[in-house]
Amino acid sequence: MYLKYTYVHKIRILVSGLQALLKHKDIWRAEDIAEIAAYQRRTNLPTGFTALDHLLYGNGWPRDGLVEILPEVHGCGELQLLIPGLCRLMGEETRWISWVNPPFVPYAPALNAHDIDVNRVFLVHPKNHREALWATEKILESGSCSAMLVWLDEQQLEEKQLRRIQTRAKEGRAWITIFRPMHAQVKSSPAELRLSLRLAEAHIKDQVKLSILKRKGGWPVPNLSLQLHEYRVLSANTRIAAQWQQWRQQHSPAGAKH
Amino acid sequence: MxxxxxxxxxxxxxxxxxxxxxxxxxPAVLVADHKVYRMNEAAQEAGILLGSSVATATSLVPExxxxxxxxxxxxxxxxxxxxxxxxxxxxxxxxxxxxxxxxxxxxxxxxxxxxxxxxxxxxxxxxxxxxxxxxxxxxxxxxxxxxxxxxxxxxxxxxxxxxxxxxxxxxxxxxxxxxxxxxxxxxxxxxxxxxxxxxxxxxxxxxxxxxxxxxxxxxxxxxxxGELAEPQQYVAPATQFTSVIHLLEPLFDKPSLRKPMEQLVIEMVHWLQSKQLGVVEATWQFTATNAQTITISCRFAYPRIDPQAILEFSELSLSERELPQEVLSLRLEATQVASLAKAGALAKDLLGAYEIRPVLPEDLLDRLTARLGSDSWELLCSHDDHRPEFAWSPVSDHSTRLKKSHHPSTEIAANSRPLWLFARPLSVKPKDFEILQGPVRIEDGWWEDRVQRDYFVGRHESGALCWLFNDECGWFQHGYFA
CATH class of the missing domain: 3.30.70.270 (Reverse transcriptase/Diguanylate cyclase domain)
Structure with missing residues (x-):
């Protein structure tokens, strides 16, 4: 009788422990996905690329959470991928967009041309990794930014720091994108969405290959083709350019030095 | 009357x-002419009488x-x-x-x-x-x-x-x-x-x-x-605010400085309130026993009058600085003030609710300035100029940006300018690139910084889309179409 009681008691403890664990906000269950997704379908942020939208949890970028983008090189369309989403977010909200530690200058006329309000953009230039983390956390805490684009020092970046950023992003209701180099894909990350961007093979150059390394409510998806730029190699154009180049080199005195 | x-x-x-x-x-007493002049409640309870000598009072309460x-x-x-x-x-x-x-x-x-x-x-x-x-x-x-x-x-x-x-x-x-x-x-x-x-x-x-x-x-x-009037000499608040607290005993650490700092801030806020002003720059001075002085200035993005925020940002600025060993006096000066009306919001009433709720994240910018320095952030501002490096500029002052900023009248096509611009053009070899579009000539600024360039969109060997130009000094990369 006594034995039976302890057994039942133990089970009860186990079950209550499990219940508590399941209530933890970092844990999601496959069965919850449908209802949460149904709720978030209204609220998530469309990426502007229909093919990508269909693959993402809640049909778009998370409005509060951490996204990682791993571009192969600079200039493979890593910003272009975010522009439609940022644009939409700026239209919906009055909050700002911050760029922490950008590698180059975000060019204001180009942002303007993409309908991004540069008056609500600010850049943070931290002097070291510690300052960058501090600034990121404070910006998220303040709740005054709806989106953040962050470049961190990969060598000093630790998983627990990302976890902290992810939690703060939920609290501050901000969509934060961290750009990491390609080799970071082997490291584990608490981000709810991880994408890698690769340039396509030589013959389809105006497309990028986007791979989903990690997403909520689904398996990774490799090699999704996206057209981010509209620069086609026009044969006539190339010829003109080549001629121009030649002419320039022949006629300019400085060009002769090359 | x-x-x-x-x-x-x-x-x-x-x-x-x-x-x-x-x-x-x-129990504490204030002494004038060796007699008890004023005393606190604890002293009163201990049975000390006003006007009694210090010796009598001490005999009643030794401590x-x-x-x-x-x-x-x-x-x-x-x-x-x-x-x-x-x-x-x-x-x-x-x-x-x-x-x-x-x-x-x-x-x-x-x-x-x-x-x-x-x-x-x-x-x-x-x-x-x-x-x-x-x-x-x-x-x-x-x-x-x-x-x-x-x-x-x-x-x-x-x-x-x-x-x-x-x-x-x-x-x-x-x-x-x-x-x-x-x-x-x-x-x-x-x-x-x-x-x-x-x-x-x-x-x-x-x-x-x-x-x-x-x-x-x-x-x-x-x-x-009231048969005879009693003329009064009216006083008005000073035209500038400076206040000093001399501590009776030196303070050694930053947390214990909070209290005297708060007192100075509240004093300043009352002065600001009476003048209908907000503080834009406040300067703190901490003086040590050996007369070594440390000066810290806090700049705010808009005229502030809320004591909590002023104190918080001051403490943040302080947290990054070394203090002298023993602080003996504190000084606060409102070095720059501005009319509250400029802040775009007025205090609700003259009392109590003197908080201004900012719509924009100036609070955040002030926090960054306080901790990381004023050069730690910048805002973007675009200008009407054909030369790419002059078509934008960083601004670190929110109010001037609001004045300057406007949407450029010359519309440019969304993909004719790169999203990443290099702060200085990078010298490149043209053979590493495949030219996709161009040339587009940009020629302007003959009166100051003459620019005479042909711009191309090119693809680097690695596959990155680059913004290139060619001028008399050769080929340069000026940005990435990211």
Whole structure:
């Protein structure tokens, strides 16, 4: 009788422990996905690329959470991928967009041309990794930014720091994108969405290959083709350019030095 | 006329308590001429009497804290309280040693009644650590008597001039002459004659009094009744704010600096409020025992008047700096102020709610400035210029940006300019690139920085889309189409 009681008691403890664990906000269950997704379908942020939208949890970028983008090189369309989403977010909200530690200058006329309000953009230039983390956390805490684009020092970046950023992003209701180099894909990350961007093979150059390394409510998806730029190699154009180049080199005195 | 006398009887001791927490809990007395001049509640409970010698008091309470009265410092301190009173009326006068006189008949409507004024005034003074006794009457002299006697009459919110006068005089009749401002010898003489109350003195015929007392007594009586005006010298808040706290004992760490800093900030906020200004730059100075001084300035993105934020950003700036070993005095100066109207939002009312809710994240920018320095962030600003490097500029001042910024009139196609621009063009070899589009000639600025370039869109060997140009110095990369 006594034995039976302890057994039942133990089970009860186990079950209550499990219940508590399941209530933890970092844990999601496959069965919850449908209802949460149904709720978030209204609220998530469309990426502007229909093919990508269909693959993402809640049909778009998370409005509060951490996204990682791993571009192969600079200039493979890593910003272009975010522009439609940022644009939409700026239209919906009055909050700002911050760029922490950008590698180059975000060019204001180009942002303007993409309908991004540069008056609500600010850049943070931290002097070291510690300052960058501090600034990121404070910006998220303040709740005054709806989106953040962050470049961190990969060598000093630790998983627990990302976890902290992810939690703060939920609290501050901000969509934060961290750009990491390609080799970071082997490291584990608490981000709810991880994408890698690769340039396509030589013959389809105006497309990028986007791979989903990690997403909520689904398996990774490799090699999704996206057209981010509209620069086609026009044969006539190339010829003109080549001629121009030649002419320039022949006629300019400085060009002769090359 | 409606006069308020704010009597801060314990001010001398309260000044000490600002910097010495101990003086609040332990019995403490203020000493003038080796006699107990003022004391706190704990000392009163211990049975110490006013006017007794320090030796007697110490024999009653061995751990008694005693501080010497500093009349000059007290007077200076009273002047610091003027901005608080000035928020209620422009007619503020000082009356030594511990009295502020306010004429409030013109402010009744603004504050919705006399009782509101009294209540707000008491609250504002309590915030800076003072308990005030307030006397209200038709003349300054009577108001002072009421405040000193700690006996106030209840007036209606909008009292009539005649009611104030009759009620005040009626109440004055019942008060003892020891609260009067007559010479002690005169008062003693009156007591001996059996004249103990104001009423008894006022009822006596003046001509008979003149024969027995000096003309000062008669003049005082006429001032009480209002027959003789008592001219006041009104004071206004200083045109600039600087305030210093000299600590009695040096402080060693930053957390314990918080309290005196808070006191200075609150003082500054009262001054700002009375001037309808907000602070844009505040400068702190911390001086050590060896006269080493550290100066810290805090800049704010918009004129601020909320004490919490000013204190928080000051502390953030402080957290990044080394302090001298022993801080002995603190100084706060409002180095740059601006009208509150410029902030785009006005305080809700003159009291209480002086918080301005910013729509924009200036709070955040101030926090970043305080901790990481003013060069740690920048805002973008685009200009009408064909030269790519002049078509944008970083701005680190929010207000100037608002003025400058505009949407460029020249529309450019979304994909003709790169999202990443290099701060300085990078010299490249043209053979590494495949030209996709171009050339586009940009030629401008012959009067300053001449630019004469042909721009191309090119693909680097790695596959990255680049913005290239060719000028007389060769080929350069100017950005990435990211």
């Amino acid at each position: 409606l006069w308020l006398c704010v009597h801060l009887s314990l001010m001398g001791l309260e000044i000490v308590q600002h910097t010495q927490d101990l003086a609040k809990r332990k 008694l804290l005693h501080y010497r009265r500093d009349c000059e410092a007290e007077h200076k301190y009273l002047e610091k309280l003027v901005p608080i009173a000035y928020c209620f009326t422009p007619r503020v006068a000082l009356s030594s040693p511990y009295d502020l006189m306010l004429e409030v008949s013109g402010s009744l409507k603004l504050f919705e009644g006399l009782n509101n004024i009294v209540q707000h005034l008491k609250q504002a003074l309590a915030k800076v650590g003072h308990t005030a006794q307030i006397g209200i009457a038709h003349t300054p002299a009577v108001a002072r008597v009421f405040a000193h006697a700690h006996s106030a009459i209840a007036f209606s919110d909008y009292p009539e001039e005649t009611t104030i006068r009759s009620d005040s005089l009626e109440h004055l009749h019942t008060l003892s002459l020891k609260y009067s401002e007559l010479k002690t010898t005169d008062v003693e003489c009156m007591f001996n004659m059996g004249i103990r109350f104001f009423g008894e003195l006022l009822d006596l015929p003046r001509s008979e009094l003149r024969q027995r007392f000096s003309s000062d007594v008669l003049r005082y009586l006429s001032r009480l009744t």
